[in-house]
Each structure stands twice: as structure tokens, then as C-alpha cells.
Amino acid sequence: MADLISTPLIVTLILGVVGLAIPIIDAFKKERGSNNRLYSGIAFGALIITIGFVIFRVLSGEVMPAVLFSKGVLTDDLFGSFFAIALLIVSIMVTASSWNYMKGRINPAAYYSLILLSSIGMVLIAYSTDLVMLLVAWELMSIPTYALAAFSKRDPISNEAAIKYFMFGALSSAILVFAIGLVYGITGTTNIGSSIQAMASLQKGLVPVGLLAIGLFIAGFGFKMGLVPFHMWLPDAYEGAPTTIGALLAAGTKKAGFAAALRVIVLGMFALNVDWTVTLAIVAVFTMTLGNLGALIQKSVPRILAYSSIAQAGYILIGIALAPYSNQALTGSLFHILNHAVMKSAGFIAAAAVAATLASYSLEKYRGLGRRMPITAIAFSISLLALAGVPPLNGFWSKLVLFGAAINSGSVVAWGPYLAIAGVLNSALSLGYYAWIIRKMYMEEGPDMSKVKEPRAMVAVLVFAMVFMVGFGVWHAPILQFASKAVPHLSNIVPTGSNHLSNIVPSSKTLHDF
Amino acid sequence: MTELIYYVLLSVVLVAIGIYGLVVKRNAVRMLFALEIIANAANLNLIAFSRNLSNAQGQVFALFSIAIAAAEVAVGLGIIIIAYRLYKEIDVEEFKSMRG
Numbered sequence: 108m109a110d111l112i113s114t115p116l117i118v119t120l121i122l123g124v125v126g127l128a129i130p131i132i133d134a135f136k137k138e139r140g141s142n143n144r145l146y147s148g149i150a151f152g153a154l155i156i157t158i159g160f161v162i163f164r165v166l167s168g169e170v171m172p173a174v175l176f177s178k179g180v181l182t183d184d185l186f187g188s189f190f191a192i193a194l195l196i197v198s199i200m201v202t203a204s205s206w207n208y209m210k211g212r213i214n215p216a217a218y219y220s221l222i223l224l225s226s227i228g229m230v231l232i233a234y235s236t237d238l239v240m241l242l243v244a245w246e247l248m249s250i251p252t253y254a255l256a257a258f259s260k261r262d263p264i265s266n267e268a269a270i271k272y273f274m275f276g277a278l279s280s281a282i283l284v285f286a287i288g289l290v291y292g293i294t295g296t297t298n299i300g301s302s303i304q305a306m307a308s309l310q311k312g313l314v315p316v317g318l319l320a321i322g323l324f325i326a327g328f329g330f331k332m333g334l335v336p337f338h339m340w341l342p343d344a345y346e347g348a349p350t351t352i353g354a355l356l357a358a359g360t361k362k363a364g365f366a367a368a369l370r371v372i373v374l375g376m377f378a379l380n381v382d383w384t385v386t387l388a389i390v391a392v393f394t395m396t397l398g399n400l401g402a403l404i405q406k407s408v409p410r411i412l413a414y415s416s417i418a419q420a421g422y423i424l425i426g427i428a429l430a431p432y433s434n435q436a437l438t439g440s441l442f443h444i445l446n447h448a449v450m451k452s453a454g455f456i457a458a459a460a461v462a463a464t465l466a467s468y469s470l471e472k473y474r475g476l477g478r479r480m481p482i483t484a485i486a487f488s489i490s491l492l493a494l495a496g497v498p499p500l501n502g503f504w505s506k507l508v509l510f511g512a513a514i515n516s517g518s519v520v521a522w523g524p525y526l527a528i529a530g531v532l533n534s535a536l537s538l539g540y541y542a543w544i545i546r547k548m549y550m551e552e553g554p555d556m557s558k559v560k561e562p563r564a565m566v567a568v569l570v571f572a573m574v575f576m577v578g579f580g581v582w583h584a585p586i587l588q589f590a591s592k593a594v595p596h597l598s599n600i601v602p603t604g605s606n607h608l609s610n611i612v613p614s615s616k617t618l619h620d621f
Numbered sequence: 622m623t624e625l626i627y628y629v630l631l632s633v634v635l636v637a638i639g640i641y642g643l644v645v646k647r648n649a650v651r652m653l654f655a656l657e658i659i660a661n662a663a664n665l666n667l668i669a670f671s672r673n674l675s676n677a678q679g680q681v682f683a684l685f686s687i688a689i690a691a692a693e694v695a696v697g698l699g700i701i702i703i704a705y706r707l708y709k710e711i712d713v714e715e716f717k718s719m720r721g
Contacts, residue, residue: 239682246689250696257700263707267716269700270649277656277693278643284663284686285636291679292670 126223133216190233268347354455395421
């Protein structure tokens with residue numbers, strides 16, 4: 108029976124209608140191109156209503172716990188809602204700060220419309236339970252961001268970024284279609300729940316095909332997540348795209364990639380009974396180390412943030428690699444995903460605020476920023492410290508949960524604690540360049556120390572981010588609890604060695620068929 | 622089953638051609654064609670499996686995938702046209718202003 112009041116459906120309706128209405132309103136307007144504030148306000152309102160609805164559904168307890176696999180294409184579960192909240196926060200921050208960033212730029216209507224459409228895609232990825240839906244949502248997320256990356260039409264850098272991003276993005280979706288084709292070929296269904304069940308009882312001869320499919324899935328999602336062999340496009344794309352869109356890419360689409368990976372890869376690996384965790388652990392270590400080393404030598408702030416987001420993907424991957432051994436690891440991953448979404452978008456928006464007022468991305472321009480733009484500088488410092496994992500901030504707690512899980516898993520897998528060591532060492536390494544930026548802002552004096560007016564909407568967004576980072580750093584229990592409720596409970600599934608899947612994974616009853 | 626293997630082999634060959642084109646060619650439009658070849662190889666796979674399983678889901682999926690690929694190419698061509706206006710050139714070797 109179709110249930111019309113389900114979260115993904117309402118989210119699609121609200122954002123879709125508003126997203127399509129904005130260009131139509133623009134077409135009927137007399138003076139074109141000067142309505143940035145109006146469209147920003149409309150988009151912001153729509154996103155606030157949407158996130159309010161998602162949170163209301165979670166609080167009222169109508170959302171099903173943990174991961175559900177339904178017969179339909181979408182499910183209404185806590186896992187999806189967790190990602191929906193994280194991703195909508197990013198969209199809201201980006202939309203609100205675009206109020207200032209888009210001032211005087213052309214085509215604001217298309218810009219906000221594309222952000223809203225891309226948000227629908229991100230949210231639907233987290234809710235989808237069918238590979239068809241997953242692919243459609245994936246493309247709905249990606250295609251608007253290609254256009255957004257190229258949004259500054261006269262700027263060659265933006266165009267270059269968009270071409271690189273487009274080529275790798277299109278390649279990754281082609282790889283995904285191929286992987287889905289293989290899964291369909293060996294299991295005869297595109298429903299994630301049923302295909303996992305079918306994978307668990309696969310004929311011996313077909314197991315290599317299943318492995319190939321999982322490998323292709325890792326490659327396809329890995330391009331978006333910025334895992335190390337697939338990361339080369341990422342710094343260029345994040346640096347060249349308009350900086351607010353950099354926030355959307357680094358904090359939004361990347362996290363949506365993790366949502367898709369958690370839905371498909373982790374459970375798929377269980378079904379195939381292969382020990383891929385070591386591979387993922389090695390990828391995690393390489394990802395964080397190369398990301399941090401790359402960031403050390405950069406001169407442009409968005410580029411440093413891009414490399415740091417590669418490193419953060421490595422930390423999140425620790426949790427995924429250890430998923431079979433402890434629930435805590437996945438909780439840590441989800442917690443870090445939400446935290447990273449806020450920290451990274453705060454970082455990019457601070458860079459956007461500097462770019463909007465001082466017209467420069469170069470680190471040299473950040474000298475003396477503590478006196479020139481006090482609020483931006485303090486928010487930027489806090490977000491950098493949170494990214495590094497300095498104690499009272501939220502980034503510390505999620506890293507603590509992640510590394511704690513890695514150490515606890517030492518009793519099951521010998522290499523578990525090494526992941527924690529690698530993570531801690533990398534955090535120390537990353538503090539090298541984070542502290543360098545903070546030093547530039549507060550300790551050094553630039554040639555021009557005059558105070559400049561800070562863009563108001565961006566300041567509001569940054570203050571919100573500061574409150575989030577400090578507030579949930581001091582009082583982290585609610586998010587941690589939410590994250591631990593939202594994780595797919597994998598440890599119930601017996602670790603490698605036997606097929607006890609059928610009693611856990613798709614056992615839950617059908618939720619929505621629409 | 623015996624026929625299936627030919628289709629799968631053809632699709633693997635197409636993927637190889639596509640990857641080759643993407644790696645070797647430096648003209649943006651040629652790279653776009655290479656991407657299309659890879660996407661269509663995946664579609665061929667889906668349709669072959671669907672035929673073999675006598676289950677329509679794969680063909681439906683291929684239709685979705687074709688429609689999405691069309692939208693993707695439209696955006697890609699748009700970006701390449703802007704690049705042509707900026708550089709009077711669509712050779713990706715030219716697009717190297719960002720490094721490191």
C-alpha cells in the first residue's frame with residue numbers, strides 16, 4: 108500500500124516544486140538577473156521547511172529504525188534521515204552564504220534551482236533501496252553540480268575545474284552502471300536487499316563476478332568520495348569551482364557518496380564473505396596520508412581544504428573498514444560524516460567570504476585576517492581546529508569514537524590498532540597546515556591591516572557553524588546517540604566465515620511500496 | 622548461455638576501447654565519445670543479461686541509463702562549448718592552469 112506521507116517523497120515534492128518554480132518565476136520577471144536575494148530567500152525557506160520536516164519525522168518516531176530494505180525503491184529509515192539531515196544542513200549553509208556570494212553575478216535563478224535539485228539527489232541516495240533509484244539519484248545529484256562547477260562562465264579556472272570534474276564524474280557513473288549490470292546479471296534483481304540475499308548464496312563459479320562488481324562499485328563511489336587512487340581530479344575541481352559550490356561538493360556530494368557506499372558495498376561484502384577489510388584499511392591509510400601530505404605544500408586556501416577533505420575521507424573509511432568487527436566503528440563514521448559536513452562547509456564558506464571581500468584565495472592574503480575580518484577568522488580557526496580534532500570541538504569526539512573503535516577491534520583483527528595509530532599521527536600532521544593558516548591569520552601582519560566589512564549572510568552562517576561545532580563538542584551525546592541508532596547493525600551478522608545473513612539483512616517487513 | 626558470453630565479451634571490448642580513448646585522446650569531444658562508449662557498453666551488458674534471464678528489469682534499467690547519459694552529455698557539451706569560447710580550443714592539454 109502506498110504511503111504518501113513518507114520522508115523521501117515529501118522532500119522530493121517540496122524541493123522539486125520549488126527548484127523548478129524558481130526559473131519559471133525568473134522567466135516571468137521583467138528585470139532579469141538582479142533577483143539574487145529573492146531566489147536565495149525562496150531556496151533557503153524551502154530547505155528549512157524540508158529539514159524541519161525530516162527532523163519532525165525522526166522525533167515523532169515514525170521513521171523506521173536503522174537500515175531497512177523494502178521491496179520498493181525508497182525506504183523511510185533512520186539511516187536515510189541521518190544523511191538527509193547532514194546533507195540538508197550543507198545545502199542550507201551554501202544557499203544562505205550564496206546570498207552574498209552571488210551578488211552581482213549572472214543567472215541567480217538557475218544557480219539556486221540547481222542547488223535544490225542536487226540536494227534532492229543527495230537525499231534520495233541515502234533513502235534508496237533499489238539500484239535503479241540509486242543511479243537516478245546519483246545522477247540527479249551529479250549533473251547539476253557539473254553545471255554549478257562551471258557557473259562562472261567567464262572564468263577559465265571554473266571551466267577547467269568543471270571539465271575535469273565532468274570527465275571523472277561521467278566515468279564514475281559509467282562504471283557504476285557497469286557494476287550494477289554485473290550485479291543484475293548474477294542475481295537477477297536490482298533491489299539491493301534481494302540482490303544481497305542472492306549474493307549470499309551465490310554459485311561458486313559466479314563469485315569472481317560478484318567480487319568484480321564490488322570492486323567496480325568501490326571505484327565508482329570512490330571517485331566521488333575522493334579515495335586515494337581516484338582522487339586526482341578533486342583538488343582542481345574544488346579549487347576552481349565557485350567557492351560556495353566547493354563547499355557543496357566537498358561537504359555534500361562526498362558524503363552522499365559515503366551514503367551510497369554504506370548502502371551497497373559494506374553489505375555486499377558481507378554477502379560475498381570476502382575479507383576486503385584489509386584492502387579498505389590500506390586505502391584508508393593511503394587516503395589520509397596522501398591527503399595531508401598534499402595539503403602541506405599548497406598556497407591556495409580552497410586547495411588546502413580540498414586536500415584536507417581527502418584526508419577526512421580516509422578517517423571516515425576507517426569506520427567502514429572496521430564495520431564487520433564493531434558497531435562502534437560505523438557509529439564513528441556516521442558521526443564524523445555529520446561533523447565533517449559542517450566543519451568543511453564552514454571552512455569553504457569562510458574562504459568564500461574572504462574571496463568575496465578581498466578577491467583572493469591566496470594564503471598570503473590571510474595575513475592579519477584576525478584583525479581585518481574578526482568573525483570570519485575566528486569561525487575559520489574553529490573549523491580548522493575541529494577538522495584537526497582538537498578536544499572541546501565536535502571533530503574530536505567523532506575521531507575519538509573512530510579511533511577508539513579501531514583500538515577495541517584489536518582483539519579481533521591484529522591490524523585494527525594500527526589504523527588508530529595512523530589516524531592519530533595523521534591528525535598531528537594535519538595540525539601542521541591548519542595551525543599554519545591560523546598563525547597567518549593571527550600572528551602575522553599583512554601590508555593592509557584596515558578593517559573590512561564582512562558579508563552579513565556569510566557571517567550568520569559561520570556563527571551557526573561555530574555554535575554547532577562548539578555546542579556539539581561540549582554536548583555530543585544527542586548526535587552520537589542518533590548516529591548509533593542510524594547505523595546498520597552489522598555485528599549481528601556473524602563476521603567472516605559463515606552465512607548468517609538471511610536472519611538479519613532483508614528480514615524486516617516491507618515498509619513502503621510506491 | 623552460450624550466446625551471452627559473446628555479448629559480455631563485446632561489452633568488455635567496448636569498455637577497453639572507451640578507456641583507451643579516455644586515456645590517450647586529448648580532444649574534449651573525443652573524450653566525451655569515449656565516455657559514451659563506456660556507458661553504452663554497460664547498457665549492452667544490462668540488455669544481454671536481461672535477455673538471458675528473461676526478466677525485463679534490466680531493459681528498463683538500460684532505458685533509464687540511456688536517458689540519464691543523454692542529460693549528462695548535454696551538460697558536458699555545454700561545458701565544452703564554454704571552454705571553446707574561452708580558449709578557442711578544446712584540447713585538454715591547454716587546461717592546465719591548476720597544478721600541485
